[in-house]
Amino acid sequence: VRIVLDAMGGDFAPANPVAGAVLAARSLGVSITLVGQAEVVEAELARHNTQGLDLAVVDAPRVVAMDEHAPAEAARTQDDTSLARGLALVRRGEAEAFVTMGHTGAALAAATFGLGRIPGVRRPALGCPFPTMGAPCVLVDVGASADARPEFLLHFGVMGSAYAEAIFGVERPRVGILTIGEERGKGNELVQEALPLLEASDLNFIGNIEGRDIPAGVVDVAVMEGFTGNVLVKFAEGLARLVGQVLNDAARSDPLAMAGGLLMRPALGRARRQMDYRQYGGAMLLGVRGVVVIGHGRSDDVAIRNSVDAALKGVRQGLVASIGAAVARHPVARRPLERPAGEPA
Amino acid sequence: VRIVLDAMGGDFAPANPVAGAVLAARSLGVSITLVGQAEVVEAELARHNTQGLDLAVVDAPRVVAMDEHAPAEAARTQDDTSLARGLALVRRGEAEAFVTMGHTGAALAAATFGLGRIPGVRRPALGCPFPTMGAPCVLVDVGASADARPEFLLHFGVMGSAYAEAIFGVERPRVGILTIGEERGKGNELVQEALPLLEASDLNFIGNIEGRDIPAGVVDVAVMEGFTGNVLVKFAEGLARLVGQVLNDAARSDPLAMAGGLLMRPALGRARRQMDYRQYGGAMLLGVRGVVVIGHGRSDDVAIRNSVDAALKGVRQGLVASIGAAVARHPVARRPLERPAGEPA
Numbered sequence: 036v037r038i039v040l041d042a043m044g045g046d047f048a049p050a051n052p053v054a055g056a057v058l059a060a061r062s063l064g065v066s067i068t069l070v071g072q073a074e075v076v077e078a079e080l081a082r083h084n085t086q087g088l089d090l091a092v093v094d095a096p097r098v099v100a101m102d103e104h105a106p107a108e109a110a111r112t113q114d115d116t117s118l119a120r121g122l123a124l125v126r127r128g129e130a131e132a133f134v135t136m137g138h139t140g141a142a143l144a145a146a147t148f149g150l151g152r153i154p155g156v157r158r159p160a161l162g163c164p165f166p167t168m169g170a171p172c173v174l175v176d177v178g179a180s181a182d183a184r185p186e187f188l189l190h191f192g193v194m195g196s197a198y199a200e201a202i203f204g205v206e207r208p209r210v211g212i213l214t215i216g217e218e219r220g221k222g223n224e225l226v227q228e229a230l231p232l233l234e235a236s237d238l239n240f241i242g243n244i245e246g247r248d249i250p251a252g253v254v255d256v257a258v259m260e261g262f263t264g265n266v267l268v269k270f271a272e273g274l275a276r277l278v279g280q281v282l283n284d285a286a287r288s289d290p291l292a293m294a295g296g297l298l299m300r301p302a303l304g305r306a307r308r309q310m311d312y313r314q315y316g317g318a319m320l321l322g323v324r325g326v327v328v329i330g331h332g333r334s335d336d337v338a339i340r341n342s343v344d345a346a347l348k349g350v351r352q353g354l355v356a357s358i359g360a361a362v363a364r365h366p367v368a369r370r371p372l373e374r375p376a377g378e379p380a
Numbered sequence: 381v382r383i384v385l386d387a388m389g390g391d392f393a394p395a396n397p398v399a400g401a402v403l404a405a406r407s408l409g410v411s412i413t414l415v416g417q418a419e420v421v422e423a424e425l426a427r428h429n430t431q432g433l434d435l436a437v438v439d440a441p442r443v444v445a446m447d448e449h450a451p452a453e454a455a456r457t458q459d460d461t462s463l464a465r466g467l468a469l470v471r472r473g474e475a476e477a478f479v480t481m482g483h484t485g486a487a488l489a490a491a492t493f494g495l496g497r498i499p500g501v502r503r504p505a506l507g508c509p510f511p512t513m514g515a516p517c518v519l520v521d522v523g524a525s526a527d528a529r530p531e532f533l534l535h536f537g538v539m540g541s542a543y544a545e546a547i548f549g550v551e552r553p554r555v556g557i558l559t560i561g562e563e564r565g566k567g568n569e570l571v572q573e574a575l576p577l578l579e580a581s582d583l584n585f586i587g588n589i590e591g592r593d594i595p596a597g598v599v600d601v602a603v604m605e606g607f608t609g610n611v612l613v614k615f616a617e618g619l620a621r622l623v624g625q626v627l628n629d630a631a632r633s634d635p636l637a638m639a640g641g642l643l644m645r646p647a648l649g650r651a652r653r654q655m656d657y658r659q660y661g662g663a664m665l666l667g668v669r670g671v672v673v674i675g676h677g678r679s680d681d682v683a684i685r686n687s688v689d690a691a692l693k694g695v696r697q698g699l700v701a702s703i704g705a706a707v708a709r710h711p712v713a714r715r716p717l718e719r720p721a722g723e724p725a
Contacts, residue, residue, distance in 0.1 A: 166622075167622065168622060168625060168626075178560055181560060181567055181568040181569075182568045182569055213611060214607075215523055215526060215606070215607055215610040215611060215614075216610075216614075222526055222607065223526040223527045223607045224526075224527055226607075245611075245614045246610070246611040246612065246613070246614030246615030246616075246617070246618060247614045247615065247617050247618030247621070248618065249615060249618060250615070250618035250619045250621065250622040251618050251621070251622070259611075261560070262559075262560055262567065262568045262608070263607070263608055263611055265560040265561075265591070266558060266560060266590075266591040266604075266608055266612065267591065267611065267612070267615055268591070269560075269561075269590050269591030269592045270591030270592065270594060270595070270612055270615070270616075271591075271615075271619065272591070272592050273591060273592030273593065273594060273595035273596050274595045274616065274619060276592070276595065276596070277511075277512065277513060277595035277596070277655075278623060278655065280513060281513075281651045281654055281655060282648075282651055284651070285644070285647040285648055285650060285651035286644065286647060288647045288650065289646075289647060291643045291644075291646075291647075292643060292644045292646070292647035292648075294640070294643055295639070295640040295641065295642070295643025295644035295645075295647075296640065296644060297640070298636045298637060298639055298640025298643070299630070299631065299636075299637045299640035299641060299644060300640075301634075301636075301637070302630040302631060302633045302634060302636075302637035302640075303627075303630055303637075305630060305633065306626045306627055306629070306630035309626055310622075310623065310626055
């Protein structure tokens, strides 16, 4: 299997993507094509021992900035970015998957434009594994689109279920729809209209869930529209930072606590790793004709290796084909869109 | 000041509300009327030393179950519940505020029906303080309604700002609207339409914020529709439980960590209290003609005392009048509602 890695994407490019590529090639035995400014990438590669590894470099002169403001426009007009050139390799069948730590919106737009949607899929969605006490819970959508329709949510459940099965090996994943509980009449209009569609599906659909059910591990797949999902994952990120800071302050607050903190350090490190959602390698774009993983911009080499691992599983388990088959079993009407939003036409 | 406390609301009623009433009366010097099944409440009161405290009991034979499924219907038809009778005392001017740990949906419906809305307010909202590294951030709305309109969000900001000022003493609170960042075209349609309304207001509006900005303490008031807000606070509750469990497991994982955990226990306790949003006494219903605090169902006596304290501040700072004045400065069109949702007509 050959996987394309965007060498220019992320806050620490090209250093971290190149280090992640070397680590992934060695530990997973996978072939990797690094796409980016060839001279820069080659120079970075020269700092590593790459003996025996299948690492290729493909040139792409233009870099998409992490603060690019018109990603959809850029995806349509720029064919010389690492995103566009990398995705072209997948489209032409020269590689099996695409992995980037770059600008999420730009990657979404470039992948949807560059690979196209799987037939029957109205809106691609970002699936993001979230830690629980047990297996991760896949949140879908965490921000591929912002204004959803009931039939999009049905497909989010269908695609999320295929993803949980392929990447995490969950049989018959439990799927729930995120809402705000019976007290308020079972949620908003969108959820109320999506509920019967999910109930009529062939998914292992367990019904409504609330926010607290996600960390509790009540479901394997939590369906939500992209606005809520994106707010949730960013909120969790902010909370993790806050908790870390509060615990740090607590540990420094008195000499006894400081001594205790030293004794607990290895255990706390394990706890932190258990809660770090980057262990799963980031989010996967579901519904496009190819395996696409979009990792966190701050990913280190291990997180990037995990992103490549997720992509590899997606390829080996035939994720795109199983999403195609699952969506075909759940056709939805092609109502005209009132507003095409950020999605490339 | 006399405050009405629902003696029958919450998971541990009447024990915790009665204990909370005694604690609040003693520590805050406030007069409290407990509403509920008189015999039961009197019996519970007899277990406390109430000498010198101004504690009255008003009978209400019917109890609203914590799993009541038709709260709006119940609010309209049942005038003998502790909710209805307690709110009637406030409506008639015999008490200044109402506090309950009971069923949130039932309390919302009963308060909106029993007290009426402040003139100009289209939708009452639940404001909920959330811990940050600094002062709490008020999330508004956390679930009083589920499908919002842009003009509701404007009023959520206006009411949330008055609340942060009255209860937390913040001058010119910084107000932000929760969205999903520039990458996705600045959020969904609702947020895009609400943004110019907030920008044109006389609030200290700082613009868009993302999920991670809430725990970071970037704003004093975070505006969002009730679906997202409710999902967020319940998600945070679930995460707190997960983090607690993971830390506990970590502390027990080896003898060194266990010893460290013992040394750190007091400091960790302080950290936990700093992160416990119940310290603020729960959510406040904004936009009705009266001060109404709805605390967490699992509140202990200290949390209930804090709820009474929040209500007391609302009364003393003239929160209802300042919301009335602020809403009058920000009139919105009375467009017919497509769907009245859970709100009593």
